[in-house]
Amino acid sequence: MATATSKEEQSEPQAIVADEEKTESHSNAPTLREPVQDEKQTKPEDGDVPTENESDSEEPEWLTGWKLTSMMTSLTLAAFLMLLDMSIISTAIPRITSDFHSLTDIGWYASAYNLASAALQPLTGKIYMYFNTRWIFLGLFFVFQLGCLICGVAQSSIMLIIGRAVAGIGSSGIQSGALTIIAKSVPIHRRPALIGILMGFAQLGLVSGPLIGGAFTEYSFYINLPIGAVCAALILAVHIPDHRRVRRDQSAIKILTTKLDLTGFVIFCPTIIMLLLALQWGGNEYDWDSATVIGLFCGGGVLLLVFLAWEYRVGEGAMIPLPIVRKREVWTACLTQLFLFATVIMASFYLPIYFQSIKDATPFDSGVDLLPSILSLILAAVASGGLAQRIGYYLPFATASAVLSSIGFGLLSTMNPHTSTAKWAGYQIVMGFGRGLGLQMSILAIQANTSPDVTPIAMAVLVFCQTFGGAIFVSAANVVFTNQLRNELESRLPDINAQTIIDAGAGAVNDIVSKANLPQVLSSYSEGVRAVFLLCVACSSIMFFTSFGMGWKDIRQKKSPVAGSV
Known part of the structure; x- marks a missing residue:
């Protein structure tokens, strides 16, 4: 009777067995995510991307071992070079203005870079959504390096400004691209430590700028090039998992005209x-x-x-999908990051002013004096990443960051011309540790609360908020500092033209002011810097409240029958 069974009757149980075997093979495949329940274990169509930290319908592809090390080294170097380029020009400007006789162009050396970078950041996020992440990242990094080369060979101020604009175009997608690559390459429960390493060590670029620029002024813009070559080689050696929202065979022209x-x-x-x-x-x-x-x-x-x-x-x-931005976890994370980086930028501008004008330090020495805040920031960023990865929640570190940052900046606001080294170093450690605790928490909040297919644009919006927030508060800090300095000078030294001292700049205070009036001028500068640090206290306090909207979500690896990575 068994031999009389029809083909139709045999095919159905065979299909069932095949489906069961397929399902079993998926559950036994090495994966770091939960197996899907009540869903067909079939490969999704191109453009279908699983939701982060939830069940997936395809096996995730994660990087491990030397590939992960190579990728992280490349991304960290790229982020370091971007911040180095931003800080190194401050040391090179005196030489540039004397060579090109371009004192009136100083503002454009920073503006050209910032304008180009900020204007393109949301668009680069959209590009990362639809094109190969690695090649877009390398393309933008090449443009950034080209801008540095143009600046290095510039024979006029106009050419230098063009080079800065080109570098800004390239930088528009470096940080968001690095965060997107990490999101595509490792599961979310492993990202805190890696992002902490990336964000923490990249901050060394801010303090290295004055040190390297002071030692190699003539070659400031060339320093990026050999390191950039190493960066490109490392990431070229690794295959980056690629999940796009469109079919791979769809033409670039069609994507440009219909998707961006x-x-x-x-x-x-x-x-x-x-x-x-x-x-x-x-x-x-x-x-x-x-x-x-x-x-x-x-x-x-x-x-x-x-x-x-x-x-x-x-x-x-x-380009900036409002449904994404309206999500509470996203907009509160963006605001938290905006105020955090506002304090980072203001401190990086005005701590050197304190050391160079009030303590009469050289640019090189002021860079060394910033090490307590930078090293404590790196330590806190890496440690908080590891702890967040272990306990599974990012919110406690975000709120602790706001509290410690407020305390640290409050302590810095008490500094005066006679503050001892032990005190200002200790104050910097508190402030740096506070900032480091929260450096990556907004990033984790967005990645944990958005699906991977929109992660690139969400990261781009976050980076844009950093840039725009920095621009807003640097301007605000300049107004606060200048007004406070002018008021103090007019009050303490009514017979001296306050504007003359302000126009001379922080580095020339000790050269143009008589010894009799110098203590009053230094005290006035100290009060101006104090006002900026109080503004940082206000920003840190606002961070405390915005951080509560970032959500309480467990980012640890979910339990599964077999866990692994590919």
């Missing part, structure tokens, strides 16, 4: 340029109530409303 929201970019770019120019020129090139600054603010504000209306109309296909 180029109309939104055309509106967004001049919006950000006008707003950043208004912030950078206000109180420096022009008065805040000048027609130029007011016009830039008005134009930028109107275009911002137009941009938001357009993004709302486009919906999920927008």
Whole structure:
């Protein structure tokens, strides 16, 4: 009777057995995620990407061993070089202005870089969503290196400004690209330690700039090139897992015209340029109530409303999808990161002013004096990453970061010309440790609460908030510092032209002021720096409240029958 069984009757149980074997093979495959329940174990179509920290319908591909080491070394070097480039130019500017006779162009050396970087950051996030992550990262890194080379061979101030703009274009996708690559290469429960290493050691670029620039002034812009070559070689040696939202065979032209929201970019770019120019020129090139600054603010504000209306109309296909930004965990993480990096930038600007103007340190020595804050930041960033990975929650570290940062900046605000080395070093350690605890927590919050297919744009928005927040608060700090310094000088030394001392710059205070008046001038500078640190206290306090919206989500590896990695 068994031989009389029809083919149809045999095929059905065979299919069932085949499906069961397929399901079993998936559950036994080395994976770091939970097996899917009540779903077919079939390979998803191109563009279907599993939700982070949830059940997946395809086996994840993770990097381990030498491949992971190579990738992390490359990404950390790239992030280090980006911050090094930002800080090293501050040391090179005196030599540049004397060689090119371009004192009036100083503002553009930083502005060209920041404007190009900020305007392109959301677009690069969108590009990472639809194109191969590794090649886009390498392409942008090459543009960044090309900008550094142009600056190195520049024969005029205009050429140098162009080089800075090109470097800014390349830098627009370096940090967000690095975070996206990590998100695609390791499971979320392993990311805290890795992101802590990346973000922590990259901060060495800020303190290395004055040290390297002071020692190799003529070759400041060439230093990036050999290290950049090593960086590119390391990441070329590794295959980066690639999950895109479109079919691999879809043409690049079609993606550019239908997926990237180029109309939104055309509106967004001049919006950000006008707003950043208004912030950078206000109180420096022009008065805040000048027609130029007011016009830039008005134009930028109107275009911002137009941009938001357009993004709302486009919906999920927008350059900055509003459904993502409206998610509480995302916008609170972005705000937390904005205020955190505002304190990082303000401290990196005004701690050197304290050391160079009040303590009469050289740029090289002031870089050394920053080591307590940088080293404590690195230690805290790496340690908090490991602890968050172990306990599974990032929120406690974000709130602790806000508290310790507030205390640290409060202590720094008590400094005066007579503060001992032990005190200012200790204050920096508290502040640096506080900032380090929270350096990566906003990143983890976004990655834990968004699906992998939108991680690139979410990371780009986060990095944009860092950049834009830094621009806003550097301008605010400049206003606070200058006004406080002017008021103190006019109060302490009414017979001296306060503006003359301000225009001379922090590095020339000890050269242009008489010994009789120097103590009063140094005390005035100290009060100006104190006002900036109080602004940092305010930013850290706001961080405490915004951090609570980042969510309480367990990022540890979920239990599974067999865990591993591929």
